[in-house]
């Protein structure tokens with residue numbers, strides 16, 4: 001292969017570094033209006049009246065919409081329909097959209113939005129998991145405060161704990177995390193003269209948005225076209241909520257007959273977009289003296305916020321991995337996504353797993369310490385290998401590189417030497433080293449079975465340049481590059497020949513969402529399917545031209561040649577010229593349906609994902625014992641990705657994920673006041689790592705190829721964030737001798753605990 005496995009230059013590199021990429025806010029349409037939202041100033045309350053009379057008088061204000069203007073259904077179609085596009089009778093969180101103003105200018109839109117007067121009758125808000133699950137808690141939704149419950153059952157944990165020599169039980173807590181994509185959410189709706197509508201936007205899932213727009217306008221899907229513009233990061237944050245923004249923009253465009261643009265300020269984005277779920281985890285682990293795990297019981301609560309959005313999916317995905325990448329015969333897991341009057345939480349890189357892994361990896365270290373076993377050793381002892389079974393009874397048949405990730409990080413980080421060296425630190429600055437391991441299901445699996453398919457369209461133009469369309473999206477992760485490499489090798493052409501079109505809902509059939517690290521496998525295999533069809537048609541032409549059976553021909557890098565004698569060859573260009581003469585059909589639709597998966601909600605068992613990726617992180621920290629400040633000195637991270645289609649991009653994903661994990665570990669979290677108002681909805685007070693907070697990162701690629709992946713690849717875009725916070729937490733514990741069981745590990749928290 002000429003391109004798969006090589007670190008070719010990103011397709012979008014120049015466009016992004018030169019600043020020529022057109023993000024949604026760079027786009028302009030003639031006669032376009034600017035929109036501004038009106039957001040609830042009440043955390044929980046009944047809407048008594050919405051007065052738009054003053055706002056309407058503002059010069060330049062063209063249209064003000066509220067729930068009353070919706071011709072379709074005022075419910076955003078996500079998993080369960082419970083979130084309105086605009087609040088109608090009640091508001092359920094501070095910042096909830098109540099109305100939108102469309103105006104000739106930004107200033108007029110802002111002035112209009114300011115003058116929309118909403119009167120509320122305040123109701124008592126529910127502001128925590130504990131408050132939400134109380135028997136006498138106010139009901140946030142008619143069905144109550146449980147968005148979703150799932151369980152996993154395997155063996156008999158009572159028996160498992162009886163077999164144990166030691167049992168440890170702890171509680172862990174994690175905060176909200178904001179995706180902090182550089183580009184805030186934004187949409188432009190453009191109505192067409194024939195009653196159809198096109199929405200351009202910064203988004204991950206065009207087919208979700210299409211449904212969202214169709215539902216608010218009561219339009220058939222063929223009248224709604226979604227085009228993704230260059231997207232400045234998503235991380236799961238542009239998975240479900242863009243349907244709400246797009247729906248409201250489309251409604252304004254529809255009612256005014258003019259293009260309408262809505263781009264959120266950072267504060268509006270913080271207030272109204274989804275977050276990573278805060279959580280409470282009760283974790284009980286039993287083990288034998290030699291470190292063998294005998295039983296695991298987990299009760300997991302996630303704060304889903306006011307609306308369920310993707311909570312059911314996040315909960316399911318988190319639970320499936322909640323006993324860690326370890327063998328255990330007896331497992332009992334219960335998970336609840338509960339409603340509160342705080343911002344709704346949804347998808348975020350890792351779906352529930354970054355919360356749970358903090359717990360299972362702390363448990364492993366606590367066990368190791370009590371049993372006097374090295375933390376690396378206890379993981380090696382229990383780690384999944386080919387042939388092992390997960391907590392849901394799925395047998396891992398191929399591509400299980402976990403042990404290699406443990407061994408590689410152990411070696412490269414010089415674990416043994418550093419552990420001894422750091423334990424000698426007795427002064428003000430103390431260093432520590434910590435490890436974490438993880439596994440993670442690729443693509444939607446049984447939790448999203450109905451979306452587990454993807455299409456692709458490949459077209460060879462008469463000059464031999466090639467267009468490729470897919471239904472998944474580029475959001476910075478490098479999808480266009482990776483898919484171009486796959487397409488180039490699948491057709492035997494050059495990487496430069498491939499152009500991936502912007503993702504547009506009209507180009508390929510519904511291909512599901514761009515989430516769950518699924519693009520490489522799903523779109524990659526769909527592209528391979530299309531290329532296979534084209535190759536089959538072209539092989540006949542090549543056979544005629546070379547007078548050699550197609551079986552013995554090699555297609556590579558723009559040439560087709562005889563395996564045994566490479567001088568017997570034609571160029572791809574010559575081949576296509578001949579094919580054009582013969583009127584060969586030079587475009588093809590590819591299709592890929594994911595391998596079998598299933599999950600039984602009653603038994604809590606199932607074949608959940610078609611494959612898993614694996615990783616190990618080792619973090620080194622230095623703690624200032626007088627301030628509690630933690631400095632991360634280095635993170636070594638090994639990932640089993642199946643096959644690295646582009647090693648530099650794999651390393652880039654590891655670096656980005658580590659930085660995001662570092663913020664989750666040490667600084668990030670939303671702060672609410674007593675009334676339920678988010679008080680740090682900006683980067684001045686919500687602290688994410690910047691370049692100066694970064695650390696030395698050593699990425700390691702492990703390749704246990706997955707036979708059903710394109711060229712053996714598995715798809716690992718989310719994996720890099722998972723193990724970072726737990727490895728840092730374990731390193732801090734190693735350095736200080738105290739354990740913080742609640743993220744983030746702020747200096748205040750650590751200092752207080754050390755003093756105690």
Ligand code: MTE
Nearest residue numbers: 233234235349476477515516517518519717
């Ligand atoms: N990397 C960048 N630069 N920007 C992103 O928004 N999203 C992450 C991950 N890496 C993201 C990213 C998430 S949440 C997912 S699901 C995967 O990329 C999606 O990419 P894939 O489907 O190509 O694996």
Ligand code: MOS
Nearest residue numbers: 236348349515516
């Ligand atoms: Mo990623 S959370 O699956 O968009």
